[in-house]
Amino acid sequence: MIESPFGSVIVRRTASLLVSLVQLFALYVLFFGQYGPGGGFVAGVMIAASLVFGLLVFGENSATAQRATRLLAGDGVGLLLFVAVGGLCLIGGGEFLNYSQAPIPGLDSAARRYLGILLTQVGVALDVAVAAVSIVYSLSRSVAAGKTDA
């Protein structure tokens, strides 16, 4: 289903604008999640949604689809970043994921917590984005395989 690009000019033109806009908004939601609504989970899902939107409209050989495929190589990196921040706090002498003990010189406790929240949010966003894209890929690839069987 995905390998044939969608025909209409209106849809393709709208999508080419919307994909990058949604990605920009996802980055805003990610890095402003500490001041406004949003955060890692929503940002990851929005990045995945923009990539899947481009994948559905432009087909599997487009640049968006290749970006999505490259994103799949980062499976587990987000979770690793999350756990690494927790391990850093262990090295600094605190409990697991107690950001105020992270061994970063020149910052007070609140700033360390701020940085810890930001880093773990990036980790969550990466993890969620990769998971959503990989689910879409596993569904669509089995569609392609089913077609060659029939």
Added chain:
Amino acid sequence: MTYSFELPLLALLILTAAGAIIVKELISAVLILGAYSFFLALVWAWLGAADVAFVEAVVGAGLATVFFLLTLSQTSPEDTRIRRPPPPLIAVIALPLLGLLLLYAANDLPAFGDPTSPASVHVSPHYIENSLADTRTPNVVTSVLMDYRVLDTLIETVVVFTSGIACWLLLRRDPE
């Protein structure tokens, strides 16, 4: 308190929920379910839960619809029509009674936004008062999710990771 916005929204919610159940074509049901998620996101936004509204709009109306449609595209066309036998008599009698019981129980819930409800007097005041000083994070939802309750979030992230891996292992078949 005026109901000029709530009542049409509630009517639309019930209408789309019933439509998704009643309609015969599965694809129509999936699209109506997407509309239902969008109205639900409006309800969350109206109640002030902007974070939840975000997730509902993106996941419920966006990604879940795509998942459903991709799954449906694997089935043959005659599978996507639903034949519904009439419901059994016990369900017709018992389910309205259960609904009445739930409505009766809902009378005991604390009022919306009640500052003396158990959920608002336990640990929430501590989070709300100390979030800015502790973490420099004005959005208390983020500081609770990512700092005070971060172990829960870590396990949730593990669950999301596992689900992605599991779908990949179970569903993916290489073209060759």
